[in-house]
Amino acid sequence: MHIKLSPYRSVRDEAKAPVIEVMGEKLIIEGTEYDFSGVPDGATLPYDAIDCQHIVGDVERIDGVLHLTITYPLGPPPWAGKHLFDQPIIDPADGLLELPQ
Structure with missing residues (x-):
């Protein structure tokens, strides 16, 4: 699994x-739970079919x-864009996914 990260600036600074x-x-x-095991090779599950x-x-x-993209809120500055170009998470281990803080 390759997870691309798409951070955004939250209007609520307390967003987690x-x-x-x-x-x-x-x-x-x-x-x-979102189970993607049924997506066959070469196939695309459209964004609008995923309620998340x-x-x-x-x-x-x-x-x-x-391959998928996860979005998450950035806290208040001074993050200064340091997470805007994070590398994708490749082959994450089972368990809690660590997102940049």
Whole structure:
């Protein structure tokens, strides 16, 4: 699984990053399970078929690997854009997903 990060500036400074757990090809986001194991190789699961505010864009399986984008809020400055170009999370271990703080 390759997870691209898409941070955004929250209008609420107290906004917290979502709690995300990885279980194989499933993500549990804020207690709701999203199972992507049924996405076949070369296929795309359209964004509008996923009812999750934290998954942005389509979910694709390319050469056997799931690709998706997760969005999360940035806190108040002085973050100064340091997380705007974070590297994707590649092959995350099962358990809680560590997002930049």
